[in-house]
Amino acid sequence: MSAFLSIRNLSAVLKGGPPLLRSVSLDVAAGEVRGLVGESGAGKSMIGKAVLGILPRAVEVVEGEIWLDGVDLLRLKPTERRRRIGATAALIPQDPMTALNPSRRIGPQITDRLVDILGWRRAAADARALELLEQVHIPDPARVMRAYPHELSGGMRQRVLIASAFAAEPKLIVADEPTTALDVTVQKQILRLIAQMQARHGTALLFVTHDLGVVSKICGTLSVLYAGKVVEDADVRDFFAAPAHPYSAALLAATPRYTDPKAGLNPVPASVIKAVDAEISAFDRGWRNG
Amino acid sequence: MVEAVKPPPLYQVSDLRLSFPDMARKSLFGAAPGIEVLHGLSFDIARGEVLGIVGGSGSGKTTLGRVLVRLLQPTGGQLKFDGQEIGALDEAALRPLRRRFQMIFQDPMSSLNPRRRVGSIIAAPLKLHGFDAVSRRVDEALDHVGLPRAFRHRYPHELSGGQRQRVGIARAIAMQPEFILADEIVSGLDVSSQATVLALLEDLVRDLGLTLAFISHDLSVIRRLCSHIMVLESGRIVEHRPTDALFDSPQSDYTRTLIDAIPLPDVDADWINRD
Numbered sequence: 230m231s232a233f234l235s236i237r238n239l240s241a242v243l244k245g246g247p248p249l250l251r252s253v254s255l256d257v258a259a260g261e262v263r264g265l266v267g268e269s270g271a272g273k274s275m276i277g278k279a280v281l282g283i284l285p286r287a288v289e290v291v292e293g294e295i296w297l298d299g300v301d302l303l304r305l306k307p308t309e310r311r312r313r314i315g316a317t318a319a320l321i322p323q324d325p326m327t328a329l330n331p332s333r334r335i336g337p338q339i340t341d342r343l344v345d346i347l348g349w350r351r352a353a354a355d356a357r358a359l360e361l362l363e364q365v366h367i368p369d370p371a372r373v374m375r376a377y378p379h380e381l382s383g384g385m386r387q388r389v390l391i392a393s394a395f396a397a398e399p400k401l402i403v404a405d406e407p408t409t410a411l412d413v414t415v416q417k418q419i420l421r422l423i424a425q426m427q428a429r430h431g432t433a434l435l436f437v438t439h440d441l442g443v444v445s446k447i448c449g450t451l452s453v454l455y456a457g458k459v460v461e462d463a464d465v466r467d468f469f470a471a472p473a474h475p476y477s478a479a480l481l482a483a484t485p486r487y488t489d490p491k492a493g494l495n496p497v498p499a500s501v502i503k504a505v506d507a508e509i510s511a512f513d514r515g516w517r518n519g
Numbered sequence: 520m521v522e523a524v525k526p527p528p529l530y531q532v533s534d535l536r537l538s539f540p541d542m543a544r545k546s547l548f549g550a551a552p553g554i555e556v557l558h559g560l561s562f563d564i565a566r567g568e569v570l571g572i573v574g575g576s577g578s579g580k581t582t583l584g585r586v587l588v589r590l591l592q593p594t595g596g597q598l599k600f601d602g603q604e605i606g607a608l609d610e611a612a613l614r615p616l617r618r619r620f621q622m623i624f625q626d627p628m629s630s631l632n633p634r635r636r637v638g639s640i641i642a643a644p645l646k647l648h649g650f651d652a653v654s655r656r657v658d659e660a661l662d663h664v665g666l667p668r669a670f671r672h673r674y675p676h677e678l679s680g681g682q683r684q685r686v687g688i689a690r691a692i693a694m695q696p697e698f699i700l701a702d703e704i705v706s707g708l709d710v711s712s713q714a715t716v717l718a719l720l721e722d723l724v725r726d727l728g729l730t731l732a733f734i735s736h737d738l739s740v741i742r743r744l745c746s747h748i749m750v751l752e753s754g755r756i757v758e759h760r761p762t763d764a765l766f767d768s769p770q771s772d773y774t775r776t777l778i779d780a781i782p783l784p785d786v787d788a789d790w791i792n793r794d
């Protein structure tokens with residue numbers, strides 16, 4: 230099966246500054262859930278933003294291709310690129326508190342995109358929003374459509390955002406740390422919901438997170454990033470059985486395990502950081518000379 | 520009994536209550552009726568104990584912490600610190616006690632003044648409480664948390680998240696407190712910084728003989744660090760036991776739910792659908 234999203238050798242820099250992404254390649258097939266893991270500043274959200282065409286102005290893509298449904302987005306004119314992305318991809322954002330407009334009711338925030346961008350009729354869009362709110366197990370969806378964001382809990386708001394992401398039947402969803410702001414019990418409900426919705430709609434899902442525990446539960450494949458470079462690309466079963474790269478192994482050893490208090494929560498050893506930094510420097514030298 | 524040979528607990532809390540005025544039900548001219556958020560909590564914290572306080576959002580864990588360090592005044596019950604009742608003390612009477620219980624905040628970006636250098640951030644409470652040799656104490660605090668002394672000249676934005684959190688810890692321990700309240704201090708950090716900060720806390724508790732209350736929603740972190748765990752739900756103590764006992768045989772459904780909701784880093788296809 231060919232990948233629905235295929236990123237090839239994507240490199241980006243801060244304009245006039247250091248590299249942010251170093252020749253990143255990864256694929257996500259229809260129905261696949263790929264975890265994108267790394268520490269803050271590793272570039273995992275940057276990749277999600279590049280795919281959705283929402284990179285900050287200060288970031289410049291210097292090489293590479295982003296193939297979405299058979300088209301290289303980077304070769305398209307901006308208006309055409311936005312149209313294609315809008316029609317095929319969606320985002321589940323991190324913070325349910327800031328992603329919704331506090332002064333507007335929930336309903337129009339879900340249906341705007343359907344009506345304004347995809348040209349749906351208002352009534353059809355409303356019906357679709359209601360259906361989606363039911364699918365994400367929101368009690369009394371008709372009332373929630375008329376509610377303002379502050380009337381909902383964090384978990385409920387995240388459900389609204391999930392419903393909103395799936396509303397236009399996107400073929401790809403980028404979920405950017407969608408459960409980081411939530412309680413552990415709510416997190417589990419939301420992960421379950423994302424997994425159910427993804428399976429039901431057969432969506433390709435790029436799941437950005439710093440939590441390897443979450444990756445092990447929801448992803449089929451993962452890419453581990455360090456300093457904007459993919460240091461490991463693996464099937465989750467292989468990865469959690471035996472990570473191949475020393476940095477990913479150290480990251481796994483730093484992840485807490487309540488079942489074994491002595492295992493887990495080990496700081497990443499300085500020697501590992503030194504080695505992976507050397508790898509990055511070697512890559513940069515080759516990049517400049519090549 | 521084993522209890523009899525221990526020194527008296529640092530904190531003795533009984534029937535602790537806290538109500539906030541419920542402004543939504545306030546009548547136009549009358550007083551607002553109270554809405555109780557801590558419903559009569561009773562527990563001790565022994566000297567040298569590392570107590571983990573867990574619970575979901577709205578369980579009252581942060582509120583309880585803020586009562587312990589008297590940022591909030593309880594509306595009922597007893598709150599004894601080192602044998603002294605502090606629940607009803609006013610600000611002036613609390614002032615000399617404040618040095619002895621310190622707090623480390625969740626978000627170092629908002630709890631460290633962005634316009635002051637690290638040295639002046641750590642020195643400020645020392646000066647307020649009339650410590651001598653402030654400069655030397657700042658250096659020692661930086662040593663304790665494993666930051667170079669030269670960092671005193673840096674601004675918070677020049678530091679990483681883990682380093683900023685260590686500045687928060689340095690500011691607290693510089694006061695030579697007996698008790699530290701740490702409220703979700705590693706939840707914003709990457710796993711590797713999380714591990715570093717927790718290892719540091721373990722060392723400090725041991726070396727400085729601190730008593731620590733560590734509020735977190737993450738039972739994995741708590742298990743590693745804490746000797747005892749208190750589970751709160753809707754302002755009530757559901758369980759309060761030694762860590763190992765609580766994990767081996769959780770006695771409430773709520774605790775069991777909290778433990779089962781933690782995603783361990785192992786492939787387990789059934790986990791997501793298990794209740």
